[in-house]
Amino acid sequence: MAGFWNPIVLLGPITNYLFLRLVGGxxxxxxxxxxxxKSQDSSKYDQLKQWQKENNSFWPAIRQFTNPWALTVVGCGFIGVVIEEGLRITLDPQW
Structure with missing residues (x-):
């Protein structure tokens, strides 16, 4: 189980963020x-400015972790890790 955590795994999320912000539009x-x-609908402008103050596009706020959708995504990710590790152990006993 040596080498379970490798800092290079951070490249994926960082690359995704940079792509979405700089290339994706x-x-x-x-x-x-x-x-x-700002020019057509001041109430929407105010809502957008408020949303920008409350939300970070890179790091979610702690309160977002109680969002049912976020919990579903995290749960699916956890299940995926469990399945992957189970398959890895089953198919490669030397792991």
């Missing part, structure tokens, strides 16, 4: 929404 979409809402 999230930053441009957000800027467009701010500009459009």
């Amino acid at each position: 999230d930053k441009q979409t957000e800027a467009s929404q701010l500009e459009r809402y």
Whole structure:
């Protein structure tokens, strides 16, 4: 079980975040929404500004961990890890 944790696994989430922010258009979409809402719909603009203050696009707030959808995703991830480790032990007894 040596080498269970490897810091290189952080490259996936970091790369995904950078892609979404810089290449995928999230930053441009957000800027467009701010500009459009500011000129056309002040209530939506205020809601978006409030949402930006309360939410972080990289690190979720602690209160997000009580969100049923977040718990479902974490639970599915945990089940996936258990299945993967079970298969790894079953198929490669030297592991």
